[in-house]
Amino acid sequence: MEFVFPNDSHIPWSIMIVLYPYITGLVAGAFVVSALYHVFNQQVFRPVAKLALVTALCFCSCATLPLLLHLHHPLRAFNIMFTPNVRSAMAGFGFIYSLYMLLLIVEVWLVFRPDIVERAKSHTGATGFLYRVLALGDREITPGARTLDEWFIRALAIAGIPAACVLHGYVGFLFGAIKANPWWSTALMPVIFLVSAVVSGIAALLVLYLVLSRWRRVVPDAECVRALTRCLWISLVLAVSLELLEMIHMAYESGAEWHVISSLLSEKLSVSYGVIQLLLGSICPFVLLLIAMQRRIRPAVANILGGTAAVLTLVQVFAMRWNVVVGGQLFSKSFRGFVEYSVPVGGREGLVAVVIVLALPLGVLWVAAKLLPLWQHEESSDTEMVSS
Amino acid sequence: MRDQAGESTDCGCSGDCADSGESLARREFLRGATTVVLGGLSLSYLSVAAADINSDGQSQDGTDGSAAQETGSPVTESPAGNPPEGDILFGFLVDTGTCIGTGKCLSACRTENDVPEGNSRTWVERYVHFKDGRLQVDLVPETGYAGSGLPLIDPDEVDRSYFVPKLCNHCEDAPCTQVCPVHASFTSPEGVELVDPNRCIGCAYCVQACPYGARFINPETSSADKCTWCYHRIMRGEKPACVEACPVDARVFGRLDDPRSEINKRLAKVPASVLKEHLGTHPKLHYLGLSGDVT
Amino acid sequence: MNWKQLFLRDGRHLRILACALIALGVVTYLVQGQMIPETFGDLGPYRAAALEELKSRPSVLQSDATCLKCHDHVGEERAESPHKSVGCLHCHGIGRKHVEIARRAEKSEEIEIPAVEEWDGNPLTKVDLYVAHNKQACLSCHGAVVGMPEAFRKIVVADHLEEVGALDDLDEETIKSKGVCLECHGNHDPAP
Numbered sequence: 001m002e003f004v005f006p007n008d009s010h011i012p013w014s015i016m017i018v019l020y021p022y023i024t025g026l027v028a029g030a031f032v033v034s035a036l037y038h039v040f041n042q043q044v045f046r047p048v049a050k051l052a053l054v055t056a057l058c059f060c061s062c063a064t065l066p067l068l069l070h071l072h073h074p075l076r077a078f079n080i081m082f083t084p085n086v087r088s089a090m091a092g093f094g095f096i097y098s099l100y101m102l103l104l105i106v107e108v109w110l111v112f113r114p115d116i117v118e119r120a121k122s123h124t125g126a127t128g129f130l131y132r133v134l135a136l137g138d139r140e141i142t143p144g145a146r147t148l149d150e151w152f153i154r155a156l157a158i159a160g161i162p163a164a165c166v167l168h169g170y171v172g173f174l175f176g177a178i179k180a181n182p183w184w185s186t187a188l189m190p191v192i193f194l195v196s197a198v199v200s201g202i203a204a205l206l207v208l209y210l211v212l213s214r215w216r217r218v219v220p221d222a223e224c225v226r227a228l229t230r231c232l233w234i235s236l237v238l239a240v241s242l243e244l245l246e247m248i249h250m251a252y253e254s255g256a257e258w259h260v261i262s263s264l265l266s267e268k269l270s271v272s273y274g275v276i277q278l279l280l281g282s283i284c285p286f287v288l289l290l291i292a293m294q295r296r297i298r299p300a301v302a303n304i305l306g307g308t309a310a311v312l313t314l315v316q317v318f319a320m321r322w323n324v325v326v327g328g329q330l331f332s333k334s335f336r337g338f339v340e341y342s343v344p345v346g347g348r349e350g351l352v353a354v355v356i357v358l359a360l361p362l363g364v365l366w367v368a369a370k371l372l373p374l375w376q377h378e379e380s381s382d383t384e385m386v387s388s
Numbered sequence: 389m390r391d392q393a394g395e396s397t398d399c400g401c402s403g404d405c406a407d408s409g410e411s412l413a414r415r416e417f418l419r420g421a422t423t424v425v426l427g428g429l430s431l432s433y434l435s436v437a438a439a440d441i442n443s444d445g446q447s448q449d450g451t452d453g454s455a456a457q458e459t460g461s462p463v464t465e466s467p468a469g470n471p472p473e474g475d476i477l478f479g480f481l482v483d484t485g486t487c488i489g490t491g492k493c494l495s496a497c498r499t500e501n502d503v504p505e506g507n508s509r510t511w512v513e514r515y516v517h518f519k520d521g522r523l524q525v526d527l528v529p530e531t532g533y534a535g536s537g538l539p540l541i542d543p544d545e546v547d548r549s550y551f552v553p554k555l556c557n558h559c560e561d562a563p564c565t566q567v568c569p570v571h572a573s574f575t576s577p578e579g580v581e582l583v584d585p586n587r588c589i590g591c592a593y594c595v596q597a598c599p600y601g602a603r604f605i606n607p608e609t610s611s612a613d614k615c616t617w618c619y620h621r622i623m624r625g626e627k628p629a630c631v632e633a634c635p636v637d638a639r640v641f642g643r644l645d646d647p648r649s650e651i652n653k654r655l656a657k658v659p660a661s662v663l664k665e666h667l668g669t670h671p672k673l674h675y676l677g678l679s680g681d682v683t
Numbered sequence: 684m685n686w687k688q689l690f691l692r693d694g695r696h697l698r699i700l701a702c703a704l705i706a707l708g709v710v711t712y713l714v715q716g717q718m719i720p721e722t723f724g725d726l727g728p729y730r731a732a733a734l735e736e737l738k739s740r741p742s743v744l745q746s747d748a749t750c751l752k753c754h755d756h757v758g759e760e761r762a763e764s765p766h767k768s769v770g771c772l773h774c775h776g777i778g779r780k781h782v783e784i785a786r787r788a789e790k791s792e793e794i795e796i797p798a799v800e801e802w803d804g805n806p807l808t809k810v811d812l813y814v815a816h817n818k819q820a821c822l823s824c825h826g827a828v829v830g831m832p833e834a835f836r837k838i839v840v841a842d843h844l845e846e847v848g849a850l851d852d853l854d855e856e857t858i859k860s861k862g863v864c865l866e867c868h869g870n871h872d873p874a875p
Contacts, residue, residue, distance in 0.1 A: 003525035005554075005601030006508040012592035012605060072590020072610035079570040079589050082718040085728065090569035090593050106700065113696070136696045144693035151686075152697065179667050180563060180599035333601045334683050336525055488831045490824050492773065495806055499777065500743045514830040531806045533828045534819070541829040549830040574729030584733035587720070620740035629744045635769040635824055636835070 004332035004339060011329035011341050014349040016066040018325045019357055021171045021193060022200065022318055023063045026361075028164040029201010030056040031104075033228075038157035044227040047220075048209050050374050053111060055208060056201075057104045058364040064097065065357050069348045089174045096170060100163045107156040109134065110149045112372045114141050127371075168197045175324060182257035183264065183328040188246045192320075195239040200317035202232045203310040208365075210307045216375070222299040226292075229306045233289040236313055240282045243320065260335045268330045268338060273323045281316020285309035476578040478617060478672070479644035480558065480628075481651045481660065485677040487551040487638035489514060494530040496633035500618060507604040509615040510555040510630055515681060517547045523681060552682050553639060555630070556581060556602040556615035557663060557671030564594035564603060564614075573612065579644075579672060580619055585611040599664050617641065644672065745778045747771050753785065757871050764872035773824075774815045774870070775799070781812040816870075817861045840864075847875075 034052035037045040045052070068074045081098075084091035109116075117138050120131040141149075169190040175181075176189025206228045213220040250261060265273055288309035292302045330339050344350040368374075489512055497503060497510045512528035528551065529536035558581045565573040565581060572587035573594050583594075588611035595603045595612065606613035618628035622641070626632070631639045642651035651674075660674040663682065675682075690697065725731035750771040751758040761767055772778065781796070788794040802813040806823060818840065827837035844850050844858065849867065857863060867875045 003513070003527075006511050006527060007595070007601050007604040009506070012595045070591075072592070072605055073588060076570075076587070076589045078718070079572075079587060082715055083571050083587070083720070083723060083728075085569055085571045088567045088569040088593070090567060090591065093569070102704075136699050138696055142693050144689050145696070148689055148694050148697060174593075178563075178567075178597055180597055329596075333599060334525070336683065485832055486835075488824060488835050489828055491806070492823075496744055496772075516829055528830075532823050532826075534822060534826050543827075543829055546829055550832070551830050571723075571728050571730075574727060574733075576734060577726060582733070582737060584730050586733065586736070587730060616737065618742075619734075619737050621742050621746075623738050624742065626742055626746045626748075632744055632746055632770055633772060635766075635773055637768045 003334050003336040005334050008332040008334070008339055011326065011339060013325055013329060014070065014341075015322075015326070015343050015354055016070040016349050016357075018318070018321045019066040019354060020063065020070075021168070021197075021325070022321050023059050023066065023357075023361070024168050024171060025193070025197030025200045025317060025321075026204050027056045027060045027063060027201070028168040028194070028197040029199065029203075030059070030205055031160055031164045031201070032198050033202060033205055033231075035157045035161050036231075038154055039161070042227070044223050047224045048205055048228070050111065050372075051209060051212070052205050053104075053108055054368050054372065054374060055205065055365060057108050058368055059361040060097075060101055060104055061364055062357065062361040065360065069353055069357070089170065089177055092170060096163075096167050100160075100167045103156055103160055103163055107153060107160065108372075110153050110156070113138075113149060114146070115373050117141050130371075165194055169194045175328070180333060181328050182250075182255070183261055183331075184324065186246055186250075188242060189324075192239065192242045192246065195235060195242055196317050196320055198235045199232065199239045199313055202228055202235060203313040203317070206232060206306060206310040207314065210303055210310075218375075219299075220303060222302070225299070225303060225306055226295075229289055229292045229302070229309075232306075232310060232313065233286070233293060236282070236285060236289070236316075239317075240278075240286075243277075257335055260331045264327060264331055264338070269323050269327050272319050273327070277316055277319040277323060281312055281319055285312040285316070288312070475645065476643060477645040478558075478578050478580060478622065479642060479651050480555070480617065480673045481640040481642075481654055481676065482553050482673065483638045483640070483654070483676040484550055484552050484679070484682075486636045487512065487553055487634075488636055489528045489533065489551040490635065491528045491530050491532045492633040492635060493553065493630035493639060494528070496629040497615075498530065500621075500629035501616075503613070504606060504608055507606065507613070509602075509613070510553065513552045513554060513682070514549065515552065515679065516541060516549040517681075518545050519547045520545075550677075550679065551638075552675075552678070553630075554600065554602075554663075555673065556617070557600055557669065557673040558615075558617065560670035560672060561668060563597040563599065563667075563669060567593045567597040569593065576619065578623075580617055580622075581614070582616055582619060583612045583614060585609050585613075588612050599667050599669065743777060743779055744772055745782050749782060750775075750778065760869075760871040764869075764874055766871070766873050769824075774820050776802075776808065776810055776813050778812045816865060818864050819861070821864045 030052045033045055034049050034056065036042045037049035037052075064077075068077060071077055078094075080091060081094040084094065113135070116131050117135045117140060120128065120135040121139065122128075123131055138145075172190035172193030175184040175193075176186055178184045206225070209228070210220055210225070247265075250258060285308075288305045291297060292305035292309065294302075297305070326341055330341060331337070332339060343354070346352055491512065493510060494508070494512065497508075501509060503509050514526050514528055516524045516526075518524065524541075526538075529538065558579065560579075562573075562575065562581050565575060568574075569591065570587055570589055572584045572589070574582060574584065576582050585606075590605055590610050590612070592605055592612070595605060598614075603612055603614045605611070618626070618630075621628055628639075628641050631641045640651050640654055642649040644652065646652065654676070655674060658676055660676050661678045662671040662674060663678070720730050720732075722731040723729065726734070747758075747770050754771075757771070761769075784794060785796055788796050800810050800813045802808065802815040802817055802820065803810055804817065804819055822838065822840075825836060825838040827839060831837060840863065844853070844863075847867075850858070853863070853866060857866060
């Protein structure tokens with residue numbers, strides 16, 4: 001059992017293609033939390049609603065970076081919009097991504113418009129100019145304009161849910177529709193990607209909220225943390241169930257290529273799948289979140305448990321992406337042999353680039369937090385309540 | 389039938405209507421069935437007749453046949469130097485039973501197409517079934533086995549063994565062309581799957597989508613690369629380099645749209661098969677004597 | 684107050700936004716139209732010029748038909764032989780430069796066709812034109828390898844010489860020499 005097709009000796013999709021669905025997953029998940037507040041009026045998410053929306057925008061703005069680093073002809077990237085092939089699952093990317101990004105920008109603008117108009121008056125210099133441009137010359141926001149904005153925010157949030165699902169579900173489809181690869185080719189793939197996206201989005205938000213609260217020396221809202229914990233737990237259960245369902249289905253059917261998949265799991269992915277994705281990333285957070293959700297637990301303890309669980313689920317989702325994307329390329333299409341892959345340190349698709357790609361959205365978030373008041377509701381919650 | 393008709397007249401209008409409707413439907417069905425059966429028969433007769441005509445033409449026209457054999461290309465194909473004309477559909481046939489594994493085709497392809505080391509547009513697999521039930525698969529070295537330094541296999545331990553040349557299948561429903569987001573992968577008017585290296589963005593989605601491992605990203609051009617059936621040669625009426633280089637005619641290239649071409653003659657003799665048929669890609673690369681173990 | 688009135692009175696920023704989005708859409712559409720390459724779609728959903736570019740690549744390996752235009756006697760010799768499907772390039776190399784020079788030599792008498800070179804024994808050789816009077820060339824096909832079909836003639840030189848009873852006719856030096864095969868076999872028609 002050691003025969004590899006000559007062109008399968010190295011994998012064509014490296015860690016950058018692991019990062020890309022990871023980042024869009026965070027976008028989709030974070031957007032869902034903001035939509036829970038804006039569309040379903042879940043007031044419990046109010047403390048993180050703005051953070052969720054801005055986080056989604058920051059990560060979305062960096063989502064194309066891993067793709068550009070991966071492309072062998074990055075300068076031709078726009079060909080995908082100039083001569084798109086409608087039969088290709090990948091061709092939709094340019095349009096779906098652009099529309100979603102546009103939607104996010106407009107929604108963030110509408111949500112923060114009162115603050116922008118406010119700051120356009122109080123700030124001078126370069127930042128003041130920026131705020132005045134963003135305010136489009138408005139000096140104040142009339143109650144009528146605010147009503148309109150609220151209505152549009154809701155409409156965009158509603159439209160954003162399917163858009164986020166399409167943006168991310170389609171990434172799963174991209175893999176699921178490759179009939180050449182038995183490890184990818186399943187209709188469950190888009191659903192699995194979507195649900196695990198929600199998991200990673202909520203987990204990232206929980207971690208960000210807890211870390212930023214500690215940084216700002218503010219006590220995080222206990223109800224909000226508990227609600228996030230509960231959502232995370234539910235979505236984690238759903239995601240892991242689907243992931244296991246797919247695997248058990250494959251094993252039970254034991255189709256022609258099961259022999260290669262079973263040795264893939266037991267040899268090549270034993271650590272990243274068995275230990276990291278299942279044990280460390282699924283079972284541990286499952287228990288931790290279950291404890292953190294209990295009302296008897298003190299908030300400080302719940303924060304630590306929930307935060308740890310959230311970090312672990314972030315690792316789980318990354319491992320899941322790794323196992324799908326890289327795992328699917330570790331066996332040759334001869335189904336008779338395996339391929340080696342280790343991430344290089346340098347280079348366009350190396351570890352340093354990975355760290356930069358992951359750190360960049362956080363950097364953008366830091367800048368965004370300087371420009372826009374993510375936490376304003378804590379100080380001026382009374383006035384906002386009146387206006388809405 | 390007569391009984392039924394009698395009953396129906398007794399039964400009155402509603403029954404009559406229903407019955408006549410039913411018999412009408414039955415008659416309609418019978419007529420349809422007859423047409424189908426007759427049509428099928430006549431079609432099969434036609435195809436048999438056509439085959440007869442073909443084989444007659446082949447056997448009677450002895451001189452023509454030998455002339456075709458001599459130049460190595462069928463009469464209907466244009467001689468070297470002249471581009472083929474009209475509507476063309478190319479095809480490729482590999483006879484696994486005659487391949488002797490010299491690797492001549494491999495070096496020919498690499499030289500002809502400047503294929504960088506580490507990737508291959510074509511390769512030859514060797515399947516060795518040992519008497520103890522083991523199956524060993526390896527690649528024929530480009531220099532041939534002689535002097536390759538590979539450990540020799542004791543022929544006494546071998547139950548059966550054979551070579552399988554591989555190249556792009558030029559599928560009718562090519563998954564690689566389907567997934568290319570920018571139309572850089574396309575099908576030429578002659579049915580050849582090609583890559584436009586000046587449009588390719590190098591996303592490697594086509595590499596993933598090809599079930600046969602025929603594609604790769606060329607490290608020199610950074611674009612997707614694959615067997616073109618030597619498009620530059622075949623459009624001049626020449627044979628692909630690997631076909632030219634094969635000393636035993638294990639590789640046959642020709643026109644599928646021409647019933648008198650060598651490829652169609654050889655395809656007509658024995659049932660041919662294709663690789664990974666269950667994937668529905670409909671390859672235009674056919675195999676004679678393909679073992680079920682080949683993936 | 685209905686939405687329309689509200690939009691007209693308080694929706695100035697939204698109207699600007701709408702205009703900006705429409706402008707963006709129009710610009711995108713126009714740019715997209717400009718960026719479609721020439722000849723794209725002429726023959727199908729691809730750049731038709733790519734076909735010509737791919738076709739323009741020179742043929743490196745010379746086809747037998749080209750060789751036989753001048754060396755027609757070889758074709759006759761080979762036609763009925765067991766080697767009728769063995770191409771010229773097997774024993775003589777790519778021959779690209781040779782054909783180029785020969786074509787020029789046809790037109791001008793000043794150009795001389797250089798003599799063939801010695802084969803360096805490398806199956807991937809860059810030597811343009813050689814004569815392989817060498818048993819390695821024969822054995823590159825006829826050397827026995829696991830995987831070959833039963834019917835194919837496999838040769839182990841020592842066994843073969845013994846088999847045909849040639850050991851007595853040939854002296855030791857000849858048996859060891861590179862050209863031993865050609866002692867009995869013709870080069871273009873190898874029948875003994």
